[in-house]
Amino acid sequence: MQEAFTSHLIHRNDLSNTFSSSKGAATLGAKESFAIHLALLMALLLGSLQAQESKPVMTIEEYDPRSTLVVPAHNVVSAKFPFIDVHNHQRATPSAGAVDTLVMEMDKLNMQVMVNLSGGSGERLKQVIQSYKGRYPDRFAVFANIDFRNVDSAGFAERAAAQLRKDVANGAQGLKIFKNFGMTLKDSKGERVKVDDPRFDPIWRACAELKIPVLIHTGEPSPFFDLVDKHNERWLELTQIPGRARPAGEFPSWEELMSEQWRLFARHPKTIFINAHLGWLGGNLGRLGQLLDSLPNVYTEIGAVLAELGRQPRFARAWFIKYQDRVMMGKDTWAPSEYHVYFRVLETADEYFDYYRKRHAFWKMYGLDLPEEVLKKLYYKNALRIIPGLDKPRFPE
Numbered sequence: 001m002q003e004a005f006t007s008h009l010i011h012r013n014d015l016s017n018t019f020s021s022s023k024g025a026a027t028l029g030a031k032e033s034f035a036i037h038l039a040l041l042m043a044l045l046l047g048s049l050q051a052q053e054s055k056p057v058m059t060i061e062e063y064d065p066r067s068t069l070v071v072p073a074h075n076v077v078s079a080k081f082p083f084i085d086v087h088n089h090q091r092a093t094p095s096a097g098a099v100d101t102l103v104m105e106m107d108k109l110n111m112q113v114m115v116n117l118s119g120g121s122g123e124r125l126k127q128v129i130q131s132y133k134g135r136y137p138d139r140f141a142v143f144a145n146i147d148f149r150n151v152d153s154a155g156f157a158e159r160a161a162a163q164l165r166k167d168v169a170n171g172a173q174g175l176k177i178f179k180n181f182g183m184t185l186k187d188s189k190g191e192r193v194k195v196d197d198p199r200f201d202p203i204w205r206a207c208a209e210l211k212i213p214v215l216i217h218t219g220e221p222s223p224f225f226d227l228v229d230k231h232n233e234r235w236l237e238l239t240q241i242p243g244r245a246r247p248a249g250e251f252p253s254w255e256e257l258m259s260e261q262w263r264l265f266a267r268h269p270k271t272i273f274i275n276a277h278l279g280w281l282g283g284n285l286g287r288l289g290q291l292l293d294s295l296p297n298v299y300t301e302i303g304a305v306l307a308e309l310g311r312q313p314r315f316a317r318a319w320f321i322k323y324q325d326r327v328m329m330g331k332d333t334w335a336p337s338e339y340h341v342y343f344r345v346l347e348t349a350d351e352y353f354d355y356y357r358k359r360h361a362f363w364k365m366y367g368l369d370l371p372e373e374v375l376k377k378l379y380y381k382n383a384l385r386i387i388p389g390l391d392k393p394r395f396p397e
């Protein structure tokens with residue numbers, strides 16, 4: 001047994017030339033044989049230690065294996081149906097040529113309408129609307145933002161709501177709340193402003209009256225709030241960009257932050273909320289489903305969380321079918337080629353293909369192969385119902 005084991009080891013380590021005496025050892029006495037085997041084993045151990053020293057294991061950032069799997073593959077560069085990207089950010093003062101180029105790129109993707117969430121308010125908002133909708137009235141929608149400076153001054157929310165009414169009169173089609181609200185925004189006493197702080201209720205009520213949706217981004221992926229150790233699924237991202245970590249003590253916990261958001265949704269049932277990034281529950285769609293069941297005024301979108309869907313194609317497909325009236329297409333970062341991966345995950349049944357950003361996902365994607373009617377709702381029907389002023393005839397029945 002021992003001899004066979006040793007020679008197996010020798011062979012495995014490709015050292016059979018150096019240690020070719022294992023057969024000869026059989027003719028020696030048991031003690032000598034044992035001593036030789038011990039020496040051999042030690043030499044092997046030493047050899048493997050040296051090998052490790054001279055050839056270090058590559059880092060996770062370097063490791064980039066190319067798949068040898070051959071299966072049907074579909075590169076989808078244009079969406080099957082025209083779509084509305086409800087989560088996008090564009091600069092405030094583009095040149096006319098830059099807007100023309102943008103629309104050309106949108107055409108290639110079959111993106112009929114882009115929602116630019118970075119409208120700002122007042123004069124800036126007017127300028128953003130003029131730059132985009134002035135040139136292509138039906139290809140853009142612009143959402144306003146709240147200026148949260150002097151957040152706890154007397155009458156802040158009433159003034160913000162009055163400004164919002166003006167912004168909507170000037171063409172804003174929704175309100176976007178950025179993630180600083182609830183996470184880093186502090187009042188004059190240095191206290192964190194909570195997402196469900198009742199002082200802001202006049203703003204949410206105004207949105208209900210104005211019949212505009214509030215696209216709200218609260219918090220970040222839950223692993224950002226966890227210990228950054230070898231078990232953390234976003235370890236690579238948190239190591240490459242350490243500022244993204246949200247350690248306890250400096251930040252509220254993920255549960256605390258999200259609970260505030262959910263309480264806000266429940267307290268304003270007449271206000272339509274679009275919970276950005278699948279509410280950071282893309283990896284727990286069951287829980288997201290329960291939330292949508294209990295809050296009929298809440299919708300969501302898939303910006304920047306595609307990697308969560310592409311790793312659970314069967315469960316995610318069933319979930320999209322069940323919640324087909326509640327989810328919209330969004331992307332967040334404007335990078336045209338990355339949309340191709342969205343289309344491929346949503347539309348095809350392809351298996352084991354690449355996502356576009358390793359720090360979001362060190363795993364492969366699988367297509368959800370969504371039914372056409374579900375795709376249409378995701379791509380445009382739900383957004384047409386929720387966002388006012390969109391050009392319906394642009395889209396098929």
Ligand SMILES: [Zn+2]
Nearest residue numbers: 087089217332
């Ligand atoms: Zn965004």
